[in-house]
Amino acid sequence: MVTSPEFLSAATLRAALLADREQALTRLYRQAFPLVRRHVCGHGGTAEDAQDVFHDALVILYEQAVGGQLTLIASASTYLLGIGRNLWRHEQRRRARLPQDALPDDPSALEAEAAPETDETRFAVLDYVEQLGARCKNILLAFYYFQQPLTQIAADHDYRSVRSATVQKFKCLERLRNSVRRAFRSETIDY
Structure with missing residues (x-):
């Protein structure tokens, strides 16, 4: 099998992409995907990860080439490998920040754990803000x-001065906290 010449x-x-995009992308895929797959799989990724990384790299290369912003100092497959390496490195960093064992397999489990605040609690806080008076309510x-x-x-x-407004905001916030604390204590103490 004769391999097609490399884009140098x-x-x-750019000319090949504009003339026959499908053929040019197929050539790039055949030349560069094995390199990217080898890199990604050799650095903890799967074949599916390699495909995702390669497709993203190919899109970047395509946009730069067609936009006239691409400068190649090596072959196009080497350039794609470089982009793929960078993309995979970013993906590994992103995955390292996300604790995999902390995320449940079922996305609906996240909603169940979240315990959204009810309208009842939301309106209760607004009631306490209303009790503060117009000035404190407006400031807060x-x-x-x-x-x-x-x-x-x-x-x-x-x-x-700004200092006077800061002090007043603090006083209003303390009044709000105290009224919520008093109400919470009365609810928990009453039997």
């Missing part, structure tokens, strides 16, 4: 919900 220049590769909502800077809150509420 970016211009040749502006800071925590609308994420406004304290300089803006100080100006909107006519405080002389």
